[in-house]
Amino acid sequence: MKWSEFFTSSVGKKFVMAFTGLFLISFLIVHVGINACIWADLVDDSDNGEMFNKAAHFMGASYVIRIMEIGLFLGFFLHIIQGYMLEFQNRARRKKGYQVAMGSKGSAWYRKSMGLLGTLILLFLIIHIQDFWIPSRITYATTLGEVTYNNGAPIHDVYTKMLLVFSQAWVVVVYVLGCFSLAWHLLHGFQSSFRTVGVHNKKYVAMAKGAGIAFSIIVPLLFALMPISIYFGWVNNN
Amino acid sequence: MEHYTMNLTLKVWRQKNSQEQGRFETYQVSDISSEMSFLEMIDVLNERLIKEGKDPIAFDHDCREGICGACSMYINGRPNGPWHANTTCQLHMRAYKDGDTIVVEPWRANSFPVIKDLVVDRTSFDRIVQAGGYISVNTGNAVDANAMLIEKDKADAAFAAAACIGCGACVAACKNSSAMLFLSAKVSHLALLPQGEPERKSRVLNMVHQMDKEGFGSCTFTEACEAVCPKEISVTNISRLNKEYMIAGLTEEK
Numbered sequence: 001m002k003w004s005e006f007f008t009s010s011v012g013k014k015f016v017m018a019f020t021g022l023f024l025i026s027f028l029i030v031h032v033g034i035n036a037c038i039w040a041d042l043v044d045d046s047d048n049g050e051m052f053n054k055a056a057h058f059m060g061a062s063y064v065i066r067i068m069e070i071g072l073f074l075g076f077f078l079h080i081i082q083g084y085m086l087e088f089q090n091r092a093r094r095k096k097g098y099q100v101a102m103g104s105k106g107s108a109w110y111r112k113s114m115g116l117l118g119t120l121i122l123l124f125l126i127i128h129i130q131d132f133w134i135p136s137r138i139t140y141a142t143t144l145g146e147v148t149y150n151n152g153a154p155i156h157d158v159y160t161k162m163l164l165v166f167s168q169a170w171v172v173v174v175y176v177l178g179c180f181s182l183a184w185h186l187l188h189g190f191q192s193s194f195r196t197v198g199v200h201n202k203k204y205v206a207m208a209k210g211a212g213i214a215f216s217i218i219v220p221l222l223f224a225l226m227p228i229s230i231y232f233g234w235v236n237n238n
Numbered sequence: 239m240e241h242y243t244m245n246l247t248l249k250v251w252r253q254k255n256s257q258e259q260g261r262f263e264t265y266q267v268s269d270i271s272s273e274m275s276f277l278e279m280i281d282v283l284n285e286r287l288i289k290e291g292k293d294p295i296a297f298d299h300d301c302r303e304g305i306c307g308a309c310s311m312y313i314n315g316r317p318n319g320p321w322h323a324n325t326t327c328q329l330h331m332r333a334y335k336d337g338d339t340i341v342v343e344p345w346r347a348n349s350f351p352v353i354k355d356l357v358v359d360r361t362s363f364d365r366i367v368q369a370g371g372y373i374s375v376n377t378g379n380a381v382d383a384n385a386m387l388i389e390k391d392k393a394d395a396a397f398a399a400a401a402c403i404g405c406g407a408c409v410a411a412c413k414n415s416s417a418m419l420f421l422s423a424k425v426s427h428l429a430l431l432p433q434g435e436p437e438r439k440s441r442v443l444n445m446v447h448q449m450d451k452e453g454f455g456s457c458t459f460t461e462a463c464e465a466v467c468p469k470e471i472s473v474t475n476i477s478r479l480n481k482e483y484m485i486a487g488l489t490e491e492k
């Protein structure tokens with residue numbers, strides 16, 4: 001069978017969604033881990049973002065990581081394009097709809113709203129890239145300060161940028177809403193991706209469902225707590 | 239349960255043929271017995287329509303005992319009405335009470351075009367089965383039933399999948415008009431058995447190919463199909479189908 005057919009059949013398109021979705025999940029684990037370094041300031045009030053800035057520096061400095069970053073953009077791109085194609089093609093399979101909709105009989109709302117939830121994540125992603133990725137990768141000369149730790153070379157002070165961005169209440173609200181969308185998207189997506197790639201053994205389906213619920217609550221919650229802990233000054237620069 | 243009679247308002251989809259634009263028609267039916275099946279209730283209405291010189295409502299039915307999958311009505315926003323694991327012919331009027339309004343629509347999917355009123359063309363399913371939902375055997379003497387050993391669990395799972403009656407309620411319920419529950423049942427019951435082994439890979443590839451040609455959508459695991467399936471076919475079969483497809487797609491020589 002040709003690769004082109006393998007990945008473009010109705011089942012193949014779902015493989016693309018599932019593999020890119022799982023890849024994005026692995027990215028979230030790295031991302032949440034790096035960002036959690038801001039909480040070093042809770043343990044040691046003189047940290048002032050040192051641990052986070054060093055981690056962020058590591059993620060930006062090495063070529064290996066920068067190449068992986070291209071892979072990440074590709075993953076997002078594929079997931080989003082294939083996601084919208086699936087959404088629109090699937091909708092077009094029923095040109096004449098029902099007078100009385102099924103509603104949530106048989107399937108919860110979020111399981112049928114992956115396109116909408118994905119769109120909300122995409123809108124959030126655009127704001128998020130503008131807030132942090134562009135300043136730390138492109139416009140850093142004018143948008144970021146620099147700090148020096150232990151007489152080393154100066155590195156970008158992304159931490160102070162975070163404190164600045166999350167001092168605005170509306171930004172914090174947008175980020176928390178973004179995390180909500182992600183949580184619902186993952187609540188369906190996590191388990192669905194495993195089942196899409198063929199996991200049907202009861203034992204493993206139960207594991208995918210359990211891990212999916214845990215992941216969809218814990219990871220977005222951790223992300224949401226970051227702007228919140230900055231806004232309320234739990235994490236600060238003094 | 240106490241027997242009772244009821245008066246109902248029916249809103250039924252009427253459409254002369256596949257070309258004509260259809261519309262809803264409202265009918266009042268009275269003295270309907272709680273013991274009647276839904277189809278018998280429509281029979282009563284149809285007899286009256288015939289007496290009045292009007293065109294009776296066309297609907298598919300055959301066995302009227304829940305095993306053929308012909309009857310297909312989308313009733314008040316759910317394929318086959320409110321009962322779990324049920325066909326329209328096995329839906330009884332005790333599910334309703336006096337004064338209820340019932341909206342009856344045909345299955346809706348581009349791949350199930352309306353032929354007339356509530357009758358849809360489901361030959362797309364036949365073509366999917368023709369693409370590989372069988373085993374090729376030499377004719378001759380029947381093989382002794384116990385000649386081939388089959389593990390009990392596998393036999394049970396294959397039997398559960400083989401219970402699919404090809405009704406299409408899964409497609410009717412799916413927001414993507416996906417036929418994956420149907421297809422996965424057809425692929426699973428053969429993939430689980432030794433008799434299905436020789437054509438295992440070409441079967442799944444050809445059947446998925448035909449399903450796509452017929453214009454059904456992709457499965458996104460909303461599980462609405464499983465919730466309405468009269469034979470309680472499990473979505474687990476869809477994961478098995480995807481696995482079969484992946485292995486076949488990656489290893490098939492062609």
Ligand code: HEM
Binds near residue numbers: 457
């Ligand atoms: C970090 C961000 C994201 C993660 C971790 C993620 C994860 C996932 C996962 C695991 C699936 C399930 C795949 C499957 O069922 O086989 C999925 C499906 C989907 N995603 Fe995302 N996604 C993300 C962002 C987005 C974005 C930005 C969009 C934008 C449109 C999007 C749109 C979709 C759509 C339409 C589906 C298809 C629903 C389905 O197949 O059930 N996702 N996502």
Ligand code: SF4
Binds near residue numbers: 405419423468471
């Ligand atoms: S899987 Fe269930 S709902 Fe779908 S065709 Fe078979 S019996 Fe009908």
Ligand code: FES
Binds near residue numbers: 302306309325326328
């Ligand atoms: S008429 Fe045969 S299943 Fe309903």
